[in-house]
Amino acid sequence: MTWLSSAKAPLLLHLLIETPAALSFLLHPQAQLPGASDDAKLILRSYGGLLLSTNLVCLTLLLDGTTSTTMAARITLCLGLYHAWPIYRAVSRIRRYGRVASGPPKEKGAVTVLGGPALHFVVHVVCLVALVGGGLVGMDRI
Known part of the structure; x- marks a missing residue:
C-alpha cells in the first residue's frame, strides 16, 4: 500500500x-x-x-502504514458525508445574503471569515466529491 492510496489522499485535503x-x-x-x-x-x-x-483521525490514518485500505475508505466516506452540511450552510447563506456577502450587513472594518459562503460552497463540494470518490475507489479494492 502506498503512503497516499486513493482512499487516503482525500484525507490530506480534508486535513488541509x-x-x-x-x-x-x-x-x-x-x-x-x-x-x-x-x-x-x-x-x-x-x-x-x-x-x-x-x-x-485523518493525520493518524495518513501516518499509520498499517491501517487497511478498507478502513481508510470507510472513514473517508464518513468524512465525505460531513461536508454536505457546510455545503447546506453555504447555500443558505448565499440565498439569504447574496453571493458576495458573508452575513448580515456588517460594521465598518468587519472581515469575511475564511473567504465567505461562495468560497465555502466550492471548497466543500470539492472535499465531498474527493472524499466520497476516494472512499468508493478504496471500497472497490476490497
Missing part, C-alpha cells in the same frame, strides 16, 4: 481545509457568529474541537 476552520471556531468563535452569546460561543468552540478531532 478543516485545520484553519477548526482553529477559527476554537480561537475566534465570535468571527463565525457575531454577537453570539457566551453559551453559543461554547457550542462553536465545541464544534471547533470536533473538527480538530476529525483532523487528528
Whole structure:
C-alpha cells in the first residue's frame, strides 16, 4: 500500500481545509457568529474541537502504514458525508445574503471569515466529491 492510496489522499485535503476552520471556531468563535452569546460561543468552540478531532483521525490514518485500505475508505466516506452540511450552510447563506456577502450587513472594518459562503460552497463540494470518490475507489479494492 502506498503512503497516499486513493482512499487516503482525500484525507490530506480534508486535513488541509478543516485545520484553519477548526482553529477559527476554537480561537475566534465570535468571527463565525457575531454577537453570539457566551453559551453559543461554547457550542462553536465545541464544534471547533470536533473538527480538530476529525483532523487528528485523518493525520493518524495518513501516518499509520498499517491501517487497511478498507478502513481508510470507510472513514473517508464518513468524512465525505460531513461536508454536505457546510455545503447546506453555504447555500443558505448565499440565498439569504447574496453571493458576495458573508452575513448580515456588517460594521465598518468587519472581515469575511475564511473567504465567505461562495468560497465555502466550492471548497466543500470539492472535499465531498474527493472524499466520497476516494472512499468508493478504496471500497472497490476490497
